[in-house]
Amino acid sequence: MSEAPHRLSSRPSYLLTQTATHARRLVTEAFTSEGARGYQYRLLATLHEFGPASQADLGRRGNMDRSDVVGTLNELVAQGHADRTPDPADARRNIIHLTAAGEAHLRRLDTALDTAQNQLTAPLSAAERTQLVDLLTRLLAHHTPD
Template identity: 40%
Template sequence: MREGAEMANQSLRQRLGARRPYVLDEQVGFILRQVYQRHAALFMSVVGEDLTTTQWAALSRLHQNGPCSQNLLGRHTAMDASTIKGVIDRLQARGLVERLADPEDGRRLLVQLTEAGREVVSRTLPLAQLVTEQTLAPLNLEERQTLLDCLAKLI
């Protein structure tokens, strides 16, 4: 089975390679990285609050879903275990989240927003929406929806 897949991949590479040369500026990963860099720069300049986009994702998800385990929060924010741990550690050090024992399972810790965290989210939500608008500003409404639909298919 693996041999068949390798042959299919090799055949695909040969067909793609025969079409045109590899041009970095035309590669999806390169383009996505540039778009993300633009978005992250907009986020930092508009939102402020000394928040990274990953920290914002954690705060936003906790606001949206309520308290949850660190592991589940990582899954809900597309972060691996070590990344979400670092994010939560930094947010906790700033007093924006707290860890507490799960009343249903004493072995598990829940992460939840503190009052300060809720205040930051309330102040920041409209700014985060503005960042999305600014990121998508070069596109008309139909193009925006098409882009979002296409990106969702790639996840």
């Protein structure tokens, strides 16, 4: 770790920011190795966990801007990882479905992401990794509006 002034290196905000930079690099490299981006993983994981959904619902669940959802879905549909079908209840919107190819791609991305997570948390024991996730979850929940 480079030498930073103690008044920086002793503050959680500084440590979180520095660690986030490394995490972002590792995750980006992992997804790139599989020809994907983070937004694609976010939407595929959301579809897998919650099932078919409207674009608006996917954006809310994935915490994504509507324009990012549309662009990313266009990529996923073109790659055969998702399908759009008209909503029978409202012809103005589409329902997005995960395809079998999308599920297979998600599994590959999970494996790549697991490798990145292991690299990021390499100096921690399994118990410390669990504790880190718990602490970060609490911090995020505290700072996330309902």
